Amino acid sequence: MSEKMPWLFLLFVVVPVVELWLLIRIGQVIHVGPTLGLIILTGVIGAALARREGVRAMTKIQERIASGAVPTDEMIEGMMIFAAAVLLVTPGVITDALGFALLIAPIRRVFRKMLQAQFSHRVAMRSGRTTTIHFGGAEFFGGSTSQAADNDDQFIDVTYKDVTPEADDSPDSKNP
Template sequence: MSLAVVSFFAVGTFIEIYFLKVVSDYISIINTLSLIMFTFLVGNIIGRSWGKECFEKMQWHLRSRSIPGDDVLNGSVMALSGMMLVTPGVVTDLIGVLILFPMTRWIFKDIAENMVRKKIARGELYYFFRD
């Protein structure tokens, strides 16, 4: 792992701990732990339901020989939302909640789509189509 990745996770961890401390100072430790457990449960439910739905839509598209582009991208972003909500922390929960709302989800979908397009352009990701 590169130093940048390790630094990112180290700084991210300290930021999450700091914000958890700030939140617990305002609403108490018990309420903060309850909030963490609640977002964990919500993230678990979202991850399971959207993950299953995304997989079923992808299978349907592949069986009908069509490209499952937007459905897979939407499902992947919602799975990311579930993962963010499962991860304890204020910043990750905020990102997870922002992804839940359709009016802000498009931002994350655009970011994911641009990342995939760049990987395809660089030759790091391949599609295989059957005629």
């Protein structure tokens, strides 16, 4: 719990104070009216861009699911788009800059890879072992071997096809 405290302090105290200071300084330079207009404009533009990118992400997620793949990368990017929307409707220069950055796909990819690497590292550190897990051909995260595997149980990965006859007239095969 103590390792989270500096981040919470930074997030809820330092960032708002710096944002407020920046907005005051901008207001002194371009005056209050244009500053308020800028805050509202970035919120409106940001919300529209976030909505557009969110629809794109949702379309990609649906396409991946329809093709039988797990949309891990798309889900992470969708969460980053949501974070961008939250940052953009939050008044402030720093939050707006970070929010707009998260709406740019190449920047999102960099952040996604960083998040996946950090998650893999944390899982590996907690488990003492690392296993790369692949979903739909895409590497998602490092995990640990299961407790059952530590007990020398055997696991078999199987791909199967249901070959149940469709026109089976036996009473046991009919669905209620």
